[in-house]
Amino acid sequence: MITFDDSEGPDVYRHTASHVMAQAVKRLYDARLGIGPSIKDGFYYDFQFEQPLTLEELEKIEKQMKEIVEENLPIQRIEMTRDEALEYCRQHNEDFKYELISELDENEQISFYRQGEFMDLCTGPHLASTGQLKAFKLLSLAGAYWRGDENKPMLQRIYGTAFPKKKMLEEYLQRMEEARKRDHRKIGRELDLFSFHDEGPGFPFYHPKGMVIRRELENFWRDEHRKAGYHEVETPIVLNRSLWEQSGHWDHYQENMYFTRIDEQDFAIKPMNCPGSMLVYKMGMHSYRDFPLRVAEMGLVHRHEKSGTLHGLMRVRSFTQDDAHIFMLPEQIEDEVEKVIDLVDHFYQVFGFKYHVELSTRPEKSMGSEAMWEKATRALETVLIKKEITFTVNEGDGAFYGPKIDFHLEDCLGRTWQCGTIQLDFQMPEKFDLTYIGPDGQKHRPAMIHRVVYGAMERFFALLIEHYAGAFPIWLAPVQVVIVPITERHQEYARAVFQRLWEEGIRVELDDRNEKVGFKIREAQVKKVPYMLVTGDKEEETNTVAVRHRQEGDLGLSALESFLHDLKEKIQVKAN
């Protein structure tokens, strides 16, 4: 007997919920079944309807589901031969199920699950009866290609979730509601960090406060990369077609690129930084003694992503990659990959991000020999295993020029986004005929990796906003301190305090509006400013400030200089 608390409990429970939903749908509409698995936090089922389903109809389906639960239909497992199963699907016009079964082995025993008049192909297991289903809710309606293939028909997918107790369902919905409040698009507007406009879909505009955060992230990045032995370059955004033909982007990436004509010649706006960096490398001779040569670039790239894939700052059409290309001896690869992994880990630790790692292998559209891919993939895998990093393999998801290790972070709703990536590349050095002079005085081909740590500044920024729910640690906060004079009479002293902080490089604002203290405090709290300094008679007489922290509240009086000293210390160590 499986309960909801067992590891497979929620899966079984929600899988049964998806069957009950499918049964309800079949009772109400003319629909063919796709697939209906349980997923993290819920379930879905794909259907092909004669008439497209609209959102309002989810309520009707839910009501019908409740009736099926009322009926408390026993759920039985039924086994058939492949031929019997095919015949059943043919009779019931279940074309999609037919397709699935026809791909199974001829001698396979095929299991169905029956509840009342409804029967569905399924390996199970399931709850014993529909009456065991307690709290459930249908959440959304979306399109989904049959078998995830955009060339196959698009079905309609209904998402839902189910729990054994009403209270658990309510808590879940409440949690989702709370999570939505952290959405970077919402906070970005509320805190005036960035915007999007119809004039440039997918092209972000940074506002002054968003720009402060971005620059701090870049400063941190520069410091750490200098320490890690990187140099920095910048290459042009617009480059001649010939370069993209040479790099392979013209053949392999064209559909994502923007083009322009200059003096009757084709140019492309760079979708990646590597070709530009190749040209820089080729400007001189390189010795093996200079390896590994780590060349970083905060490169602004443009990619024509499909309109439906855009998502706030997470998925945009122009973004800055904190890129670097590392040129090295083949025997330095594993060492260098390890160093990059450590660098990525260090960065994510500073922000307190949890992440997971994937190894992406050769895609269908790719360059290079099987042997090269094999060797490159093995090298990445070796390092991951050596470092005892748990990872999943993402088959066929590599770049067209090489396999990669990807680092994924979660957004407020638990969706994961690829940020850091380490890509091994034996192609670009070939294409651009890169060489170095070895100990033997001869020219040799260097190995190369592309890597990013943040990934894209935009995406990382978005994840940071959601991670902190807008309450950035003090080193990142666009406004670090707000000074709140109590009345007009205290403005002169407030200005002096402001001046003192300002000259020390603190991002400070003076709220000298004709409002009450409570109002100004509230506003600063809403804007998530870390420190509020109230200045009145007491403070003016003693050259102090009344310190309030956004989380800790009123901290009492502090000498201005000692507050300033502590503040600078906190900024310095990147305290929260």
Next chain:
RNA sequence: GCUCACGUAGCUCAGGAGGUUAGAGCGUAUCCUUGGUAAGGAUAAGGUCACCGGUUCGAGUCCGGUCGUGAGCUCCA
């Protein structure tokens, strides 16, 4: 790009199944208030109802298209 939704003041949202000058709260401006830790009061300004076309005596409301946004699919940092 595809499926289903959505698009009303800077923001959040009202506008019963088409009918005179499109509403509210927050925010903004001005004035009053000089108030010690999360919203003091008054007054005022702000809207081509995303855009284009159609139906109608009459469209924010109905229909079609375009653009944008959201959830998801495909794709990806």
